[in-house]
Structures are given as structure tokens and as C-alpha cells.
Amino acid sequence: MEKHGWCAVGPKIRTGHCVDCARGLVEPIRSRHINAIDTSILLDHLESLVAFDTRNGSGDEMVCVRYLEESLRVFNPDQLHVGQVARSRGKSDSGYVLAIWGRPDTLLNVHIDTVPSGEGWTADPLDLRKDGDKVVGLGTSDIKGAAACILAALETVTPQNVAVLFSGDEEHGSEVMPAVIASGRLDGVKRAIICEPTSCRVGRAHRGMLAISAGFSGPGGHSSLADVTPRPLLAAARLAAKIGGYADAHMEFGEAPFKGLCVNIGEIESDGAYNVIPTMAKLWLSLRPPPGDNVRQREAEIYALAEMGALDTIVAFEPFATKDMSAFKDVFGDTEIVDLPYWTEASMLSQAGVNAVVYGPGNLEQAHKPDEYVEIAQLEEAARRYAVALAGESS
Numbered sequence: 001m002e003k004h005g006w007c008a009v010g011p012k013i014r015t016g017h018c019v020d021c022a023r024g025l026v027e028p029i030r031s032r033h034i035n036a037i038d039t040s041i042l043l044d045h046l047e048s049l050v051a052f053d054t055r056n057g058s059g060d061e062m063v064c065v066r067y068l069e070e071s072l073r074v075f076n077p078d079q080l081h082v083g084q085v086a087r088s089r090g091k092s093d094s095g096y097v098l099a100i101w102g103r104p105d106t107l108l109n110v111h112i113d114t115v116p117s118g119e120g121w122t123a124d125p126l127d128l129r130k131d132g133d134k135v136v137g138l139g140t141s142d143i144k145g146a147a148a149c150i151l152a153a154l155e156t157v158t159p160q161n162v163a164v165l166f167s168g169d170e171e172h173g174s175e176v177m178p179a180v181i182a183s184g185r186l187d188g189v190k191r192a193i194i195c196e197p198t199s200c201r202v203g204r205a206h207r208g209m210l211a212i213s214a215g216f217s218g219p220g221g222h223s224s225l226a227d228v229t230p231r232p233l234l235a236a237a238r239l240a241a242k243i244g245g246y247a248d249a250h251m252e253f254g255e256a257p258f259k260g261l262c263v264n265i266g267e268i269e270s271d272g273a274y275n276v277i278p279t280m281a282k283l284w285l286s287l288r289p290p291p292g293d294n295v296r297q298r299e300a301e302i303y304a305l306a307e308m309g310a311l312d313t314i315v316a317f318e319p320f321a322t323k324d325m326s327a328f329k330d331v332f333g334d335t336e337i338v339d340l341p342y343w344t345e346a347s348m349l350s351q352a353g354v355n356a357v358v359y360g361p362g363n364l365e366q367a368h369k370p371d372e373y374v375e376i377a378q379l380e381e382a383a384r385r386y387a388v389a390l391a392g393e394s395s
């Protein structure tokens with residue numbers, strides 16, 4: 001694609017003359033000139049992205065990464081990196097594509113994976129369909145809509161000192177983002193917009209996430225021997241009760257709306273019966289430390305409560321809080337600022353020293369459920385904001 005020159009008056013300049021005012025180029029590229037978002041282009045991008053199966057467990061995220069690599073190449077980035085990332089726990093590889101223009105101050109990030117579509121869809125979840133003022137399809141709200149917004153926004157600006165990262169595995173372990181950070185390719189980035197469904201409001205804080213399993217074992221046997229045989233399920237239940245006490249003792253910890261630790265005893269798995277001493281039991285639990293708290297400290301405390309058992313940390317993600325909201329004023333103006341009820345990878349970027357916010361079209365209420373949808377007006381609004389971020393700092 002050739003370099004755009006922007007007319008101060010009219011949109012849609014492609015070849016040196018403004019199609020609307022016919023005055024021709026006003027001056028050499030001024031990055032802050034941003035043309036109107038073309039909704040049909042935006043929806044075309046979204047239709048293509050929804051059609052890729054990137055469902056956790058069954059989808060192929062690398063195929064979508066390769067497609068996005070070609071989509072970004074059209075906009076002549078100075079650097080275009082693709083990374084393939086191995087994941088733990090038997091999952092297929094995921095990856096990312098990172099496009100960089102100039103020396104990036106600002107990063108825009110969208111995850112390309114979705115949760116499984118589940119039951120209850122009234123049509124093919126990978127087939128985008130328009131329904132009045134919204135579009136329906138898997139990932140429209142969380143968060144392929146934002147990826148389509150960024151691609152549509154790139155049509156309207158000359159990207160300047162900015163990076164766009166499309167990455168996988170956000171919904172199912174977040175093993176890609178640490179790999180991107182470790183690659184050093186984000187070094188120098190000062191601020192990041194992590195795209196997640198916030199209904200076009202600016203998310204500034206959320207809880208962390210700590211998930212742990214505790215395994216117990218024994219020889220098993222007839223329940224008549226229960227008094228003299230190790231009882232794994234009882235040990236797991238006792239640990240669960242102890243952790244419940246820990247939760248109760250922290251009900252007033254933190255500040256609203258992040259009071260308490262959200263301790264959840266999720267499951268105790270076992271192979272026993274009322275008359276059979278089990279040979280194993282496994283307890284699964286999680287807690288969500290509030291912004292400012294330290295997830296590793298919580299992990300150490302939970303481990304200390306378990307006097308026996310084989311403990312394994314499944315995820316230990318830090319909480320998140322924006323470091324300096326004023327740095328985003330040029331992009332978001334007076335947009336409403338909110339606290340978030342869910343975890344995001346903004347936490348990882350923040351830990352790496354980047355000043356981050358969370359912002360995107362769509363709503364948590366519309367995500368992770370049958371007939372997921374996003375309002376077209378929100379896509380247009382988000383695309384305009386992303387265009388400002390892509391155009392670089394105003395100073």
C-alpha cells in the first residue's frame with residue numbers, strides 16, 4: 001500500500017487527491033489527521049477473524065496469526081515479527097504477530113483466541129451475522145471485534161511510533177504474553193492499551209488470579225480400616241476448611257470494590273465411596289488478590305496452610321492497576337474510567353514496567369455465552385480511539 005497523505009478537509013484520500021474536496025494534498029503527512037472509519041471494512045475484517053477457529057482446546061491459533069501477519073504487512077510496518085510459542089499441559093502451540101512502526105511508545109494488544117462456543121448457539125458461531133445494530137459471532141465481544149477495529153483504524157492513519165500485537169492463549173493459561181515480553185521486542189514501550197470488552201470505557205484495575213491444586217494419596221481399602229489408614233479425601237476436605245477460614249479472616253481486606261480475596265474451593269476429586277477409603281483426592285481452589293496485593297505472598301500462605309499433600313500452582317497472575325492515567329488523555333479524553341471484574345494480560349505488561357489500561361468494544365455480559373454479540377456503534381467508537389493511539393503522541 002502506498003503512503004497516505006492526508007487532506008485536512010475530506011476523508012478517503014488514497015492517491016494524492018482528496019475524493020471529497022478535490023483540493024489535493026494539503027501538506028506532507030501529518031499523523032494526527034485521522035479519516036473516518038469505514039464500517040463496512042471493519043465488519044469485513046471481523047467476519048474473516050470470526051471464521052478462524054481459535055477456540056481453546058480445538059482451534060488453531062497459528063493459522064489466524066499467519067493471516068494477521070499478512071493483514072498487517074499491507075500497512076508497511078518497519079518490523080513484523082511472528083513467534084510460535086509452546087504451551088504446557090499438552091496444549092498445541094500458540095503464537096503472536098507483532099507489527100512495529102518507528103520506535104514504539106504505544107502498544108495495542110488484542111488476543112485472538114476465544115473460549116469454546118458451548119451449547120445454545122442459534123447459528124454457526126464462526127459465521128458472523130448482522131442483527132440490526134449488532135453483529136453476532138464467537139469472539140465478536142471477546143475480543144476479535146477489537147482486532148477488526150485496529151485493522152480498520154490502520155486504513156485511516158499513518159501509524160507512528162506504535163506497535164500492534166495480536167497474541168494467542170489469553171483465555172487458557174496466558175503463556176504467549178510472557179514469551180513476547182521475554183523476547184525483548186516490547187522494550188521501550190511506555191504505554192499499552194490491552195483490548196478487552198469494557199463497553200468502550202477505560203479499565204484501570206483488576207484482581208490477580210491464583211489457582212492451586214493439592215493432591216493427597218494413600219493405599220485405600222475397606223472402610224472398616226478407616227481409623228488406621230491414611231484418608232486422602234478427609235485430608236483434602238480439612239485443607240479446604242482451613243482455607244475457608246483463611247478466606248473468612250480476609251473478608252475486610254482491601255478496598256471496595258476489591259474487598260476480600262474471592263477464595264473459591266472449586267472441586268475435590270476422589271476415587272472413594274462411603275464404604276471405600278479412597279487412594280487419592282485432589283482439591284482445586286483459587287483466589288483473586290486485589291490490586292496492590294502480592295500473589296506470590298498469597299501462594300506462600302496457602303502452601304503454609306497445607307501441612308501435607310502435593311501442591312501445584314496452576315496460575316499465579318498478579319493484580320493490575322494503571323500506573324498513570326493521564327498518559328492516555330490524548331486517546332481517551334474524558335471517557336468513563338472503570339474497575340474491572342476480570343483478569344487481563346495488562347497485569348503482565350504492568351509487571352514488565354509498562355503503563356497500561358484496558359479498553360475495548362463489547363461487554364462482559366455479551367461474552368463467553370451463546371450468540372455472543374457486539375454493538376456496531378461500539379466497534380466504531382473503539383476504532384476511532386485506536387486510530388488516535390496508532391497515530392502516535394500528539395506532542
Ligand SMILES: [Zn+2]
Pocket residue numbers: 111142143170196197
Ligand atoms: Zn478477552
